[in-house]
Amino acid sequence: MAKDGFIECIKKGRILYMSYTVDLSKVIEKMNLENCTPEVDIDEIKVSQSDVNRPALQLAGFFDYFDANRIQIIGQVEYTYMQKMDKDHGVAMMERIMQAKVPCIVMCRNLDISPEFVELSTRYGVPIFKTSKTTSSFMAEVIRWLKVELAPRISIHGVLVDVYGEGLLIMGESGIGKSEAALELIKRGHRLVSDDVVEIKKVSDETLIGTAPDITRHFIELRGIGIIDVKTLFGVESVKNIQSIDLVIKLEEWNKEQEYDRLGLEEQYTEFLGNKVVCHSIPIRPGRNLAVICESAAVNYRQKKMGYNAARELYNRVTNNIMKK
Incomplete structure (x- = not known):
């Protein structure tokens, strides 16, 4: 049985398949993430998808097929794009992402977090974390680990x-x-x-x-x-x-x-x-x-x-x- 619980059970033949979740606190500990929004309660937040998402298209306003169950990762490309775009538009797009109740947002390369994003995080209960790892290496590491933790x-x-x-x-x-x-x-x-x-x-x-x-x-x-x-x-x-x-x-x-x-x-x-x-x-x-x-x-x-x-x-x-x- 899963140590962090399960979402649903589906019987297929004689094998019982289960979809599992991982506590966000366990992800933070394993990936050594820095919590930039400690006022947000993370005790009840769980991760159910092993894949992650870099919200480049969402920051541009395209939300079709957006999977809100994935951890959102912002790297140098997304950060630079937000720096060049209109500030109000960037805040509006980030608000739409947080309104979807994503598990969390991770800023790679220790990128700075604007006060507006911290305020949105507190309002919608979506924590923001930092890591010093490069975007590619962090994505590879967290996907590999989550695939084992969430495996059938x-x-x-x-x-x-x-x-x-x-x-x-x-x-x-x-x-x-x-x-x-x-x-x-x-x-x-x-x-x-x-x-x-x-x-x-x-x-x-x-x-x-x-x-x-x-x-x-x-x-x-x-x-x-x-x-x-x-x-x-x-x-x-x-x-x-x-x-x-x-x-x-x-x-x-x-x-x-x-x-x-x-x-x-x-x-x-x-x-x-x-x-x-x-x-x-x-x-x-x-x-x-x-x-x-x-x-x-x-x-x-x-x-x-x-x-x-x-x-x-x-x-x-x-x-x-x-x-x-």
Whole structure:
């Protein structure tokens, strides 16, 4: 669940999508902004859009398709334009922007703020901030951060481990051995991200990141033993707070009637929040070393990313051998 609340919930199939907000105070703290209008109450102001807006067209009087939910950023270009335009017109345009109840206005490069703008800010309850950063660098930084904070997300039952730098999400029925496999991976030098519940965020159409809920972070539940603190037992190098999800391992009970993939020529995928992730179904039988299997899957996945596919290489060798006869 979101730490800063949510606006709406929309059910699509079996996945619950949520639109989230971030408290403006959190943006101020993260971006190290200077509050130029301390008399404006910011406690109830929230940001719901990861994109920002440079109101150049609005200062010129064009308000079609103006998105008032975005943070408004004024850089050197907008500031110089306001300096050259008629003062009353500039104040009128800024008033129209503030009347729309934008979350805030940020002046980059420590640009000066006129008393007229401060008076409008107080009247309409729209805070104005300053930053010493250039406009482009500030925009890039705040958009990147807001995309993560406002990303669509779901919580699933599973274990997320960093194995050789690859985010390995282990899934399966309760009691099948996910936590035990994760514990063995930790003992082999890999890092735990989350046990039991994994919060997945979609930060782009290509990237999913996983984290642990605050209440269960760094803990593992082992049946018959109870709760163990991985960070305390194995050291700070054995845990990680956030990790991209690159590969999914689904553990399932061995079924002798079922056909299992033995070559891996065609990749299988599972989907989270509309993003596809490579997925392997691993049948469980007594004596199988899950940690070694997970390590091998992670290394094999990395090899494929680097352009080498062992299954395809074997297929080509067999095909060439047949053609020679």
